[in-house]
Amino acid sequence: MSESTNPSPPLLRVRNLSTGFETPRGLLWAVDGVSFDLDQGRTMGVVGESGSGKSVLVRTVMNLLAANAVVPDDGEVLFRGRNVRDLDAIEERHFWGTEMAMVFQDPMTSLNPVKRIGRQLTESIRFHLGLDDDAATERALELMNQVGIPEPKKRLRQYPHELSGGMRQRVVIAIALSCSPKLLIADEPTTALDVTVQRQILDLLGRIQRETDMAMILITHDLGVVASYTDEIAVMYGGQIVEHAATSDLFEDLAHPYTEALLASIPRIDLPSHARLQAIGGRPPDMVAPPPGCRFAPRCAYRTDECEAAIPELISVADRMHTCRCIRPLVSHRDVAEAVVAPNRPGSS
Amino acid sequence: MSAPGRSDAVIAGRLPLNHRSGLFGAGLLVAGLVLTWVSLMRLDASAGFIKYILVAVALGAVFQGLKLVSKWIFGPLFDLGLWLSALWISLLVLIAVFADLLPLRESRDVSQALQAPIRQRPNLFSSHPLGTDAQGLDILGGLVYGARVSLIVGFGAVLIGITVGLTVGLAAGYYRGKLESAVSFLTDSMLAFPPLILLLAMVAVLSPTVANVTVALAVISVPTYIRLARANTLAFAQREFVLSARLLGERNPAIISRELLPNVLLPVVSFSFVIIAVFIVTEASLSFLGLSISRPNPTWGNMIAAGETRLNDHPHAVAVPGVALFLTVFSFNRIGDRARKMWDPREAKL
């Protein structure tokens, strides 16, 4: 299992994790056999179309699932060597916030509309750090400064609707940071914000991540955005990681046809793209009855009959840390791939 | 999202006020007051029908004049109807609470009112300002004690309804699962039962005391409250602040009481003003029919019923409680409308 040369175990180790949901149509596998490691101080981007299972993946990692979720026992989430799924209710409450924290997509809905900002900020500080009111308020003001909220004293007494979207998201980030988590998960933290603010929020997350040396998982639809903020990127499709590599490797030597399709829909890689990804031809797979072989095969420009025979393994391409779930990754066939227009690529690996 | 129309209106509120309409309003107000006084005090019963039309016109003028003047003074956003409604309800609550301290003539016990004139017409400067009924009982006193019954029944039933409805609805909407199915089944069955028949059955079986009528009305309202609370809980429970509260260490009971309850309470309470109005009318109807609190304890409904036989020559015995009932129901509806606009999540500007 351990392919890392790093002697100490990673902060977060996910192994063969699957999450299904009982639905009226049958079991829906939203996450299907995902494995990855994340070290302290690193930022991992998770990209993929809507419905590819990004949110379900991180919610499973945090052990925060709906009642109709099914997680098979062979899936493991080891955080600092402990299986998150073994935590009991009390341990869990201390674990959330101090070990892992989460920033949600929509700051509109992640703050309670009828509670003052101050109370929302200090509640978890008081609970986790055991501080009294004054000390908690002090800490809250400190956090608000850290996330760049002007006039923090005044904000403490305000309600969420009195703040702009960007300010609200800063409050949400401050709450997530309040107990110095070791891992921060940001699930599309900027999707609900307007373009000028998106960049500020990502810069803020990046700066805080560097300052505190925590690990971060940054989820987004937008490959262009993650590029400048992440150390590595995992591309998800149909509940599986189809490609996982260091950010620079991914852009230089992309291996999976889906990654290529994602990238093709961004006009420029080096400029942040604020546009949502254009839809790739075809529809995302039906997760209750996924296609038998490679999940992307029905939409893939390079499909062969072989692709539909069995689900491809995650294999190393180019270098060992760069993995890809494709029987004929593009890296080794770049020239061929570019030469061929027809969907059926002649020759085989 | 704050609607653009709203901020425009606020800006309009700061525009220079129209003095001419204000002065016109003041004139209208004075004319209306004079006309009211003349028609009430100077015209005797021989004027008959004309008198009441004049009073109505005069009061309309007073209201319009007051409206213009209040807008002149407090700005064009001033909602006179709302303030008058609030004033009326506050007044009602005050007299109902302090009824026993007021210098009222006997309105309950006929043996104590033997000296009093019967069927006296209202005369604000007499010892029976609103007149007496067929037995010489004071109508103002009846009105005050009747207000007490109406308010206790209305507020009491709604409070019980809210308490039960919120508890059950919040739990069902938050915990879901079997609890929710059971609760839904029960509320649906109760709602399928015609409420009027259920109510009549309950008051027929129970003795007609204030407490029993209150409970009977509460029972009618509970399923609606449960539904309302559950639906709002479902909507709010999906919001991420509930999840983040869990992440920040709150337990389920704390999440329900501190995160969900304040959010669900607003729409439920704003809906309740209308329900209070409905319950006050319902109680009045029941006691009019003799199915609720009956004589000697005065209620607006049984006062109307008592005065009904001589409606032609002594209309005041019906008109006084009738007008009180109308004003009360109107005021609660008016306040309820405003509360819904402010608090209902569908209409609120959050």
Ligand SMILES: Nc1ncnc2c1ncn2[C@@H]1O[C@H](COP(=O)(O)OP(=O)(O)OP(=O)(O)O)[C@@H](O)[C@H]1O
């Ligand atoms: N509680 C649930 N019950 C049933 N199905 C669910 C549930 N939660 C998620 N799913 C399904 O799991 C799949 C993956 O959802 P997920 O929210 O992880 O997608 P995502 O990649 O985060 O998409 P987006 O970019 O839109 O946020 C979807 O098909 C969704 O319908």
Ligand SMILES: [Mg+2]
């Ligand atoms: Mg998502």
